[in-house]
Amino acid sequence: MSKVVRFHRMGGPEVLQIDEVEVRAPGAGEVRIKVKALGLNRAEAMYRSGQYTFVPDMPAILGYEAAGTVESIGQGVTEFSVGDEVNVIPAFSFSDYGMYGELVVAPVHAIVAQPAGMTSVQAAGTWMQFVTAYGALIDIGNLQKGETVLIRAASSSVGLAAIQIANLLGAVPVALTRTSEKRQALIDAGAAHVIATQEQDLVAEVNRITEGKGARMAFDPVGGPEVANILRSLSFLGIFFQYGALDTADMSIPVMEVLGKDLTIRGYQLFEITENAERLGRAKAFISQGLEDGALNPLIAKAFKLDQIVEAHQYMESNAQIGKIVVEV
Missing domain, CATH: 3.90.180.10 (Medium-chain alcohol dehydrogenases, catalytic domain)
Structure with missing residues (x-):
């Protein structure tokens, strides 16, 4: 028993x-x-x-x-x-x-x-946190050195994993959090920048950080009306990943931003990676190496x-x- x-x-x-x-x-x-x-x-x-x-x-x-x-x-x-x-x-x-x-x-x-x-x-x-982040940022999104990624709910385990993976790639992780309460903890965790979305103008801050280019990627487990501002913060050909629904309200989509920047809005679950033997094998290898090297923790x-x-x-x-x-x- x-x-x-x-x-x-x-x-x-x-x-x-x-x-x-x-x-x-x-x-x-x-x-x-x-x-x-x-x-x-x-x-x-x-x-x-x-x-x-x-x-x-x-x-x-x-x-x-x-x-x-x-x-x-x-x-x-x-x-x-x-x-x-x-x-x-x-x-x-x-x-x-x-x-x-x-x-x-x-x-x-x-x-x-x-x-x-x-x-x-x-x-x-x-494994949940690192495979989830790996699948969007690397397997699908092909995040590159120097590119900016917006990470919503950044203090979650998946958010922190995304920060570490972005840093490992040489990308720029921008942590999105509601208030400044967790700002220092997120900086200590490796975030290059922190934006408190209830206290700061998200679009203006992203434009400042990226010198007007916008972020190439956003990684979001929340959804809801704030998505509109995240989409406004993306660059031309930017990609938005929705991997959760902590806010079950319908997302707000600014259609002219989507058309004007040729944005991609994509639902994503880690099972897309874990139910495919070849993709899961690559995820296991990448994450295991990062853990053993100390780059992921x-x-x-x-x-x-x-x-x-x-x-x-x-x-x-x-x-x-x-x-x-x-x-x-």
């Missing part, structure tokens, strides 16, 4: 509970992992509260990221052996797998060897224990954190 976090009804963090269940043996193409730490993601809160892309079957498991040790392997698995230190990348559906537990089963395509020199806590908070906001899973979700929903929330198992 193993402790596994599940929910039997949709709702707030309080619906999460720890159940004692028998975790099945790994099937063909699967591994079973003894979890040391797991990472929390906004998608899990949305799934738990009934705001995700599909309705969970009860009782429901959840969790996209984990770090631990291979406990057993299924038929046909040759990439890993029992005892290997591994991490789980979000590359599956909650209807099939969930990483919130002491013992979990994961598909082998979603497994990567834990990068050298990383702790389990660091590793559990790594996940910022952990706070670590909780497994029996504090409700408190961990409450903290995630408070928006007080800068970086990734991790749960030690």
Whole structure:
């Protein structure tokens, strides 16, 4: 029997509970992992509260990221052996797998060897953020040295990952945040510039930073009416990535800006990368190398224990954190 976090009804963090269940043996193409730490993601809160892309079957498991040790392997698995230190990348559906537990089963395509020199806590908070940022900025957007990228909700784990990747490429990361409260923390995290969008004129500030050229890219998990000003801040042939919907109101699109600058407005999910073996392979290689070189480094906001899973979700929903929330198992 193993402790596994599940929910039997949709709702707030309080619906999460720890159940004692028998975790099945790994099937063909699967591994079973003894979890040391797991990472929390906004998608899990949305799934738990009934705001995700599909309705969970009860009782429901959840969790996209984990770090631990291979406990057993299924038929046909040759990439890993029992005892290997591994991490789980979000590359599956909650209807099939969930990483919130002491013992979990994961598909082998979603497994990567834990990068050298990383702790389990660091590793559990790594892959969602860096793969998400990599997919937009590099795989699709082809961000280049010297180009400016606007990073909205920059104090989130994905925002911080985007700042680091932009710096690794020699690009100019501009952090967008609502107020000046997190300005210094974002500068310390590597942002070249910080714009407090409720206090400053976004378009004027971007024009000042880029000497009137505009930013080549914007990376946004929020949406809503502020998108109009972000689009006004882009350069000719600029590209806007929408990778979340923290504001579920319809976006405001200034059509003459889109036409006049030939802008691209693009929806994006990391599954576009993780469900393609070739693209995921390139992401694993890039991120693993960056982690081992020290150019990429996940910022952990706070670590909780497994029996504090409700408190961990409450903290995630408070928006007080800068970086990734991790749960030690």
